[in-house]
Amino acid sequence: MNMVTKNQISLKELCAHSIKLLGEIITIPSYSGEEKAVADHLEAFLNLRGLSTIRKYNNIWCYNRFFDPDKPLILLNSHHDTVRPNDQYKNDPFQPVLKDGKMYGLGSNDAGGPLVSLVATFLYFYEDHDLPFNLCLALTAEEETSGTYGIKCILQDLMPVSFAIVGEPTGMQMAVAERGSMVLDCVCTGRAGHAAREEGDNAIYKALKDINWFAGYHFPVDPGQPESVKLTVTGVHAGIQHNIVPGECSFVVDVRFDHNYTQKEILTVIDNHTFCEITVRPNVLYPSDIAVTHPLVKAGLQSGRKTYMSPTSSDMGWLQIPAVKMGPGESSRSHTADEYILLQEIESGISIYIQVLSSLSPYLESQ
Structure with a gap:
């Protein structure tokens, strides 16, 4: 499978490849704390496309090709671990099933859909010479258990991050605060x-x-x-x-x-x-929020996104930097039997991520 950059591929093709990648990772059990196989797959996927990745435990990250240390760095983060399937599943949780415009499978909604959409978004911008910012794509582990070897163990290894988009199923609305x-x-x-x-x-x-x-x-x-x-x-x-x-x-x-x-x-x-x-218990997650005047929030509002306070928690709580939680899918489907995501949600999610990042420049300049 080829997933290449915006100069070589249409958005429609990019979405199709994202859906294929989602199907591949659904077939790989990746319970929280047991993500090595899916991390190997994602790392190989990125390496085969010429990206130089960094890995610590089962966390993988990389930067845009023309990194400029004088520009702000935006973190694009989502997790590849899942909960265990509950006993009410009728479908095989590790068999991706396409039916009625939906992809079924464990982790399809939380957070496989957001993850592959952020991968596509990162690759869309990867070769851009003139970005007004840098991008770091981080595909991380142990989100579901707030584990020691998840995102919090790599925060000191990343280049200094200015702000972040955390990929979780939010209907592509912006969670600007999180409990x-x-x-x-x-x-x-x-x-x-x-x-x-x-x-x-x-x-x-x-x-x-x-x-x-x-x-x-x-x-x-x-x-x-x-x-x-x-x-x-x-x-x-x-x-x-x-x-x-x-x-x-x-x-x-x-x-x-x-x-x-x-x-x-x-x-x-x-x-x-x-x-x-x-x-x-250890690993208390603290509340997080971002100012409604932040450039990322302004760009999201311009793109038609709405803001809300999320009742659920995520890796956003570990970052301690301005961040929004936003991704395709719906939180209400997470951890449910026969989990699914709409294919249209992935296509729309990639488009909106790109639109938000593309409209950031004037807001960054006005800071």
């Missing part, structure tokens, strides 16, 4: 005893009090403002046998938060209202 996330492991301790007698102190009953608090508590916000902190209990475990009062009950809480509350403030409120012992 942070942290995971809490909570444990309520009771005392084991025989279920047939009035013995023990049932840890499940103690945990229920805390779980009910998590379910019903709302952090104060100004009138008319969206909820700042969302608390969701996503797992519960207790008991070893039907006739033993459990002495321990553990549960997991997913926390999403914006800039209105710090991690410390959230944990203080939780500590003041619950009785469980709480451990915060």
Whole structure:
């Protein structure tokens, strides 16, 4: 398969090759933390087209051919890892199926479609002598698990980045802010005893009090403002046998938060209202945002994009630079059975990415 530059190929052909690449990577299992095979494929794909790539673990990146250190550098980033398929799949998750204008397959929407669209966009500009900016394409690992060997392990290896586009399924609208996330492991301790007698102190009953608090508590916000902190209990475990009062009950809480509350403030409120012992899992993702006056946002608005605050988190949270999250596909399809993306979404996504980047120049000059 050939995917070459804008001087040699039409946008229509570029889109067709992107769809073919998507089908190829769907066939390669790439669970988060197990991405070597798909990283090998993507690296070979780029190398065969004459691009010099850099690799660290399963992260691959490269720069435009005529790199100019005096120009700003834009990062184009998406991830090639996937979650594991759930047991409601009817299709083979690793068999790309084209039907009714859709491509089915695990990772087709999250984030294979955005990834191949950003690859196409990068190759479209790769040979351009007169870009007003530089581009870095980074295809990264372990996004789904916020893993140690994902994008955050290469941030110090990249040339200094000015701002970024993070490819995730957003319907090609611009997420200009994103909630942070942290995971809490909570444990309520009771005392084991025989279920047939009035013995023990049932840890499940103690945990229920805390779980009910998590379910019903709302952090104060100004009138008319969206909820700042969302608390969701996503797992519960207790008991070893039907006739033993459990002495321990553990549960997991997913926390999403914006800039209105710090991690410390959230944990203080939780500590003041619950009785469980709480451990915060590593790799807390912090909220991120970009000014609506930023050149990238202005160029996106000129191209007909809308802005919104994303309720989900992504690798944008690790960057600590101005960034928008934008890509073909819909977030609501992510992690669902028989995941798919519309072929038209990929074609439109590539076109919009190119349009946004092509209209950046006057906004960069006015900074």
